[in-house]
Amino acid sequence: MSRLLALLLIVLLSAVPVCAAARLVSGVSNDTIQITSSFDGERLTFFGTIAPEAGSGQRYVEGPFDVVIVVLGPTQDRVAREKTHNFGIWLNTEQVEFKRFPSYFHVLSSRRLLEIADINLLNQNFILPEAHAMIPNIAGFMKTLVFGRELIRLMSEQGLFGVQENGVQFMSDTFYTAQLTLPSSAPPGPYIAQTYVFQNGQIIARKSEGFAVRKIAFERFLAQSATQYPLLYGIACVILALFTGWLGGVLFRR
């Protein structure tokens, strides 16, 4: 518990801007991404400008700045499992569960992350993918480390985790845009895009935007029926199957 409090304190302290002379004005192209039957991923554009703090009397801000955008999907409990060779066959023997693990995590940055800021600062703010696997776990430190790294690798292979260190482009000294293609495997739910502005290795401004990925129309109807009226849904599946089978027999009868 005390460790958790300490962690919280670090996060809170790091949230206090060192030089609060800038603010971020930003936006995202879509506030909802609709999953229809032809959904095959969607492209999002993030954009924003760095402006002087309101009321500070400053006319302009002085760069150079670095921008990092962290896109975080809904959390799920996930397990990583390892197969070992026993009695001549390969089977899952060890597993580590990661509670409330992000189902989607992508980082876009204007430069190499480690050039932008110190690794500790990045980890404290959960900007590096590894930070999500370093949360204390009942499995013990070493196992969590190994399985966490493998889980992040698996997620990256499926396109659910990723880091694009040239993903943010500056159009002028203070105006940036970034593009992200959300894959069709991105799970539906609430998403958060955290934008950080760095200067000289410190966070000087931050802002978060939310957007939702959700099923609409027919897809939504099906998914909702399956979870809310499972019995009726099952019966409907069977009736559909019986009807299709009967129709097939009638149509093709010779």
Added chain:
Amino acid sequence: MQIYLPIAELSVNLFFLVGIGGAVGFLSGLFGVGGGFLLTPLLIFSGVPAPVAVASVTGQVVAASTSGALSHYRRGGIDLHLAMYLILSGILGAFGGVATFSVLRAAGQLDLVIAVGFVVLLGFVGILMLQEAVRALLKSRQGVVVRERLPNQHSWIHGLPWRVRFKKSRLYISVLPVLAIGLFIGFVGSLLGIGGGFVMVPALVYLLRVPGNVVIGTSLAQVVAMMAATTIMHAVQSQSVDILLAFCLMVGGTAGAQFGAAAGQHLRGEQLRGLLALLVLAVAIRFGLSLVLAPDDVFSMAVTSVVR
């Protein structure tokens, strides 16, 4: 053309789905089996999560078996009395299978049990079928008339108590082996996502001596009823039946099955059984290799909770 599957939560090519449905439907029409034992592995290998694949194929098997069951019913090829016993015990077995399915899924051993189940079941049935088919082929080539065992030849099974008369099958046998077959197929079928026709037919023929004119129809009727019940159970228990996925497979499957049945008339019975045996063995070997060979990646992941 991509189509988004709402329960599997991924998008798949529509023509691919209808295509594998059609190809498996063709084979199922050709050999007179449901085709679940081919479709479930194909879906798993193409990226559909195993629980969704198993549960949705269950729905497709219902459709694939319905037209066959109806045409057998019209010809009077179903022993309803016998089917009723098989269905009731099958549904009981399916309850056990679906419950085991959830437990194994949570423990991370579902894939292992599915693989071992396929190896043991398909390997065993495949070898038996191949033996029988090769023997029949060799004999017919030598010009020997194959004398099939007669239905009235008795075995120890016929000495069990609680005998019931099944009029249409012209049998007066104990209900115990009937219920045992139903239970076993219900359990295995719901666990592995297969209809179990290729286990049911030999069991009815060799263990119970059900005559050939009612065996296929009765087996099909049992598969329809049992898999319908299993679909509903999967929908309620794990909510992993993807109706869109199942429908795409059904459309391909029912069309393919008709062409398969037509093609099947050009082949002889022993040849068909031999080919089916090879196919069944191939699937068993594929699963066997996945157990024995070192995997590409020893690590895997799974979601253990719903999205919050």
